[in-house]
Amino acid sequence: MVDLQSQYLILKDQIDTSIQDVITKATFINGPQVAAFKQHLADYLNVKHVIPCGNGTDALQISLMALNLQPDDEVITVDFTFAATVEVIKLLKLTPVLIDVELDSFNMCVDALKKAITPKTKAIVPVHLFGQCANMEAILNIAKEHQLYVIEDTAQALGASYTFKDGTTKKAGTMGTIGTTSFFPSKNLGCYGDGGAIFTNDDALAHTMSGIVNHGMYQKYYYDVVGVNSRLDSIQAGILSAKLPHLNTYNKARQTAAEFYNNAFKGCKYIITPTTSSFSTHVFHQYTLRITNGKRNGLHEYLKVQGIPNAIYYPVALHTQKAYKKENVIEENFSNTNTLIKEVISLPMHTALELEQLELITNTILKYINTY
Numbered sequence: 001m002v003d004l005q006s007q008y009l010i011l012k013d014q015i016d017t018s019i020q021d022v023i024t025k026a027t028f029i030n031g032p033q034v035a036a037f038k039q040h041l042a043d044y045l046n047v048k049h050v051i052p053c054g055n056g057t058d059a060l061q062i063s064l065m066a067l068n069l070q071p072d073d074e075v076i077t078v079d080f081t082f083a084a085t086v087e088v089i090k091l092l093k094l095t096p097v098l099i100d101v102e103l104d105s106f107n108m109c110v111d112a113l114k115k116a117i118t119p120k121t122k123a124i125v126p127v128h129l130f131g132q133c134a135n136m137e138a139i140l141n142i143a144k145e146h147q148l149y150v151i152e153d154t155a156q157a158l159g160a161s162y163t164f165k166d167g168t169t170k171k172a173g174t175m176g177t178i179g180t181t182s183f184f185p186s187k188n189l190g191c192y193g194d195g196g197a198i199f200t201n202d203d204a205l206a207h208t209m210s211g212i213v214n215h216g217m218y219q220k221y222y223y224d225v226v227g228v229n230s231r232l233d234s235i236q237a238g239i240l241s242a243k244l245p246h247l248n249t250y251n252k253a254r255q256t257a258a259e260f261y262n263n264a265f266k267g268c269k270y271i272i273t274p275t276t277s278s279f280s281t282h283v284f285h286q287y288t289l290r291i292t293n294g295k296r297n298g299l300h301e302y303l304k305v306q307g308i309p310n311a312i313y314y315p316v317a318l319h320t321q322k323a324y325k326k327e328n329v330i331e332e333n334f335s336n337t338n339t340l341i342k343e344v345i346s347l348p349m350h351t352a353l354e355l356e357q358l359e360l361i362t363n364t365i366l367k368y369i370n371t372y
């Protein structure tokens with residue numbers, strides 16, 4: 001599914017030197033590598049503040065902590081995402097309100113969002129799923145109308161850009177109140193362990209969050225708010241600074257592989273290839289097909305037997321998970337998620353896919369679909 005070696009081998013000298021430098025100088029925690037990466041990422045995203053932290057889940061949690069929400073305040077997010085998004089809402093004793101996604105983009109459904117807003121709603125957490133931005137123009141307009149915060153979960157879409165109707169372009173994660181991302185090794189910009197970051201253009205929120213990541217401490221041994229301990233290691237920051245200049249090239253390689261997949265499956269009756277919206281680029285964290293003839297599970301098994309990696313993101317809707325289940329759920333409100341969990345299958349996607357591999361993958365899938 002992923003290739004965590006190739007990028008390293010190309011940058012080996014630079015990365016080895018930077019790791020060695022941290023060890024030699026013993027700048028393990030909050031070393032100059034962290035400050036440098038902060039600036040590099042802020043420049044890349046064109047955002048005022050970047051706050052590095054321990055991982056993408058912490059990034060979401062710290063963002064929510066900074067908004068000073070009260071118990072039972074409602075936070076709206078999607079039913080079809082990685083559990084981290086909803087987990088942090090629940091962990092902070094806020095009320096997660098899960099809503100349906102769109103069938104074609106896999107992203108937050110704007111109509112469902114409108115219907116889900118109540119007087120208790122305080123924030124919206126759109127997830128830019130699989131590498132493509134949610135409909136941010138509509139989401140931001142709704143947020144403005146109801147005075148809601150917007151936290152963009154950009155763990156899967158770092159480097160994607162969004163074009164507004166007036167022609168303005170912004171990077172994923174820099175449009176809402178706060179954006180968060182993850183540098184988990186398999187993400188589009190991955191480090192060699194855990195890592196994450198938070199972005200915002202809001203000075204006050206940036207200040208608050210820069211203290212929350214460090215125990216709520218703004219002046220040595222004075223604790224103004226309850227914080228956490230969530231840091232990006234200097235070693236990871238150095239690795240990320242080496243890789244960041246190549247992120248656009250990495251994303252381009254993913255787009256090229258996606259194009260190959262798209263062309264190979266063109267016209268195939270039971271396969272829906274991922275759509276690209278008019279307003280967002282797609283950086284293909286995942287390349288996800290929909291198999292519409294009821295044979296998704298069959299294909300999943302067949303590919304496994306044939307030795308072709310594939311994965312089902314996500315096999316279970318969050319609203320049916322034990323941890324997040326609610327009473328009296330109207331299943332009709334989740335009809336798209338309920339369809340997607342039965343249809344989706346993600347194919348190998350990384351920056352070193354070779355033509356031969358792509359041909360083998362697509363030919364094997366077409367053989368199954370056309371035979372069974």
Ligand SMILES: *Cc1c(COP(=O)(O)O)cnc(C)c1O
Nearest residue numbers: 055056057082084155156182184
């Ligand atoms: C990976 C991911 C996260 C969590 O990131 P970690 O660094 O693993 O904590 C959150 N949200 C989404 C959508 C993700 O894909």
